[in-house]
Amino acid sequence: MTPTSIRSALVALVASTALTGAALADDAKPLAGKTIGITTIRADNQADRLFYQSAIAEVEALGGTVIGLDAQSNDQTQIAHIQTLIAQKPDAVIEILGNLEVLEPWLAKVTEAGIPLFTIDTTSKAAVNVVASDNYGLGSALALQLVNDIGAKGNVLVFNGFYSVPPCRIRYDQFRYVLKDFPEITVIEPELRDVIPNTAQRAYSDVTDMLTKYPNEGDISAVWSCWDVPLIGATQAIDASGRKGIYTYGVDGSPDFLDQVADPESAGGAVVVQQLVEMGKVSARNVAAYLNGETVPPVTFVPGIIVTKKNADEVIPTLPATD
Amino acid sequence: MTLAQTEITLPGPGPGRVRAWTATLSGGDVTRLVALATVALVFIGFAVTTRGFFTSWNILNVIEQSAIPGILALAMALVILTGGSDVQTGGIDLSLAANMGLSAAIFAVALRAGWGEPAALAATLGAGMLVGVVNGLAVVRLGILPLLATLAMSNIVGGLELVLTENTVIPATSPILNVLSAGSFLGLSSLTWVLILVSTLAAVILHASPPGLRLYATGGHPEAARAAGVSVGRLILGSYAVAGFTAAFAAILSVSRLSASSTGTGEMLLSILAAALLGTVFSRRGVPTVAGTLIAVLFIGFLSNGFQLKGLSSNWVSGVQGALILAVVAATALNRRKGG
Structure with a gap:
């Protein structure tokens, strides 16, 4: 494709x-x-x-x-x-x-x-x-966006701490299903575990460690999570490291992550807003x-609404109110 | 301590008559009566003002929900009564809740790995007891303050649980878990029966047997107990070992209730500590007893349930538990200063 x-x-x-x-x-x-x-x-x-x-x-x-x-x-x-x-x-x-x-x-x-x-x-x-x-639809949509953004090849860091929570399981399975057709994309093993509480802080430190472990450009192309709170920390860690060419992908639409997706300088890649x-x-x-x-x-x-770096300015003002 | 020392006056028909009546009561008696009256008042208060609180189904639920914290609180009470109730230097096991978390993880992981139920049970109970033995050795042989030794152990054990589970929920099923989660007899659930049996066993051992007397002697007057030939160090070590074993036993109940091992078990520490310390208030001599601990556990359970039904945040329950711990510890410290 x-x-x-x-x-x-x-x-x-x-x-x-x-x-x-x-x-x-x-x-x-x-x-x-x-x-x-x-x-x-x-x-x-x-x-x-x-x-x-x-x-x-x-x-x-x-x-x-x-x-x-x-x-x-x-x-x-x-x-x-x-x-x-x-x-x-x-x-x-x-x-x-x-x-x-x-x-x-x-x-x-x-x-x-x-x-x-x-x-x-x-x-x-x-x-x-x-x-x-529609976790089936949004799971594959998010995966396809990731595939598209990284040019269908590269290594992906995945947070998979909540597979026993049904929406996370569906989104993860859809992500893996899409990746089957893109053999040049590899999920870095072992996968990371997102935690509650201190989700963003822990993700920041986990991703910082992984950036140290994989220090060269192209070693990591994307970070994926079934929600977006870990990605707030992950994106901050990537931005703080000054590394380019790594993007983050998740679901929910937390205000901080939406800001990161909208920021052209940030690693925030795309989010499906529920x-x-x-x-x-x-x-x-x-x-x-x-x-x-x-x-x-x-x-x-x-239905979920996908917000990407390209459509953020246009879509974010139209999102449903959260208060 | 007597009433004359504390100058407490109670409301009644006349000051003279009240003093005459209370003069026969010790300070411990008054504290106990006030504590029991408070429990009764809180219960009646919820029963009158909260829809659905005073129903047989709700009451049985609270008792069932109290089984796991109750059994852990009895383990805490055992450690406190054997090690002494001085909160700074006496017996305490802050690793109990974390030990339960690790033991639950071991049980679920062993079952998932295809171990048979007997092997999984043995590994779980053995691991829990091992944690208790290490606590006991740290306290008795190395002379580390129990507060610090068991706090450190709590962190170690919590870390091991995370390593084992990778912070995920691990589903578990086995025949014994099915009996524990779904069984009932005479209208009471399996967990309620387990609480009754464990409490009865603890009461017989602690209050009606020579070993129980030795444990209380060890905690109350270690020098006198030693002089009387009691092996104080061995009993204290034993109390931590039994507490560790009990934590693992509670872990199996927890896995049965959740059909899995789950993270966040360490949060239960506050309620079991509150229950064990509050339990001392219900005993005449201010020491942990089985009945006192059970009353305290049920009190905390009903408080939590009442708050839920009133729509108040469970953060308030944590606050109340913290305040209860502070009140009991402060009262104990005050009594000791007056006594000294």
Whole structure:
């Protein structure tokens, strides 16, 4: 595939996902008299916080009562929260992010207790509906952008610390799937592990170490991550080193990373911006629709918007508001 | 310490009658009554004001959720009562939570590597106990302050866990994990039964057996215990070893609950330390007891649950736990100064 045809494929993909988005503007249903339990693994970075806050705000705007529980990145705590929610017998539960292996048996217990379960970014077989970005589409779009930018050859540093989190798994698998067709691109082994907390700081130091280990121009061409908080640190490390020809790629649209992508002098390469507020809202509206007797599809995909160095000035002003 | 020394007056029908009644109570009794009354008041407060708090399902949940911190707090209590309750120089094991994290990782990694359940269990319990033995040797043989020795060990163990897991979640399944995670008997979950059994065993050993008496003697009056022929060093070493073993045991419960080993286990240290220290307030002599530790663990569990149901951030629970630790340590220091 030539760089030009890759670009055409990207444009087509973004256009097709934008069309899907039009179907989201569903009429909201009232939740008066209903109690909705909302549990999130964390709410301390932009994506998690906006999912959580917008879902709470939308349930309240629809007249419902919220029991909102933030597990602050601790799996043990989230399990306790889910147990607590089951005991409260709410009319529905919305679960946001988390490790699928840990969550699955407990999400099944929500359903066994007769409480309809809705999730954001957790593809669980127990859920009535999962709201997610089209991680298949955006995962391959981001990978193609990377391939395009580095001229389809070079070495790539990859952060892969959260493969057990479903959206990360899908984006990573899509990235690897795309790379299969570009044998001149190599993923540097061992892969890096992104961590929570101190994500950006740790990534800064990891990437600084890797720049020392691979000191020559062309040794590293790109850095990839399934979200963008590690890339804030990674991009800062590359910029601070003065190395050129290395670009960073991720997902979410954290303001600091968007600035780096928009900055022509920075290593920030591209980011797929998720419609975070919309996703929280859509989940709450799906709950309302379901509790009002409507049929809800098993998956609601929300399109992502790709921001690259070239289109940043044009696209960033049009991004959906995050407040 | 007596009431006359502390000049506490309690509300009642008349000052003279109150003094006559309280004159028969020691300072420890009053502290205990006030502590129990506080626990009862907090519980009643949540029950009256918080929707869904006082239901059998919620109460059973909190007890089940208290099983792992409860068992770890009993291990902490054992180390404190054997090493002495002086917070600066006495017994303490700050590596308990991290040890549980490492042990859980060993268990999950061993199962993933295809080890049979017995081998994985043996490796896990052995590793946890080894961490405890190293703690004990550092304290008894090298004379390092327990606070520092176990803090250093906590870092070592936390680092080893990261090396082993690469900071990722490692899924684990096995027959024993299924029984622990899904089993129930007489309406109580497996984890609740494990807490009951471990507490009963601990109570029998500590409060109704000669070894228990020797442990309390070692912590309370080491010189007197030594003079009476008690092997003080060996008992202290043993207490750390048992605590390490218990941390590994709790790790297996944790893996069963999460179907995996997961990072962030070290965060549990604050609640188990708070529970073990707060537990001393419920005993007449101000020493750790099984009942006191359990009341403290459940108190912290209900506090956390009540805060959740009221929609308050769990940061507040951490703050309250920190304040409880400070209050108990301050009260202990104050008592010692008055006693001295």
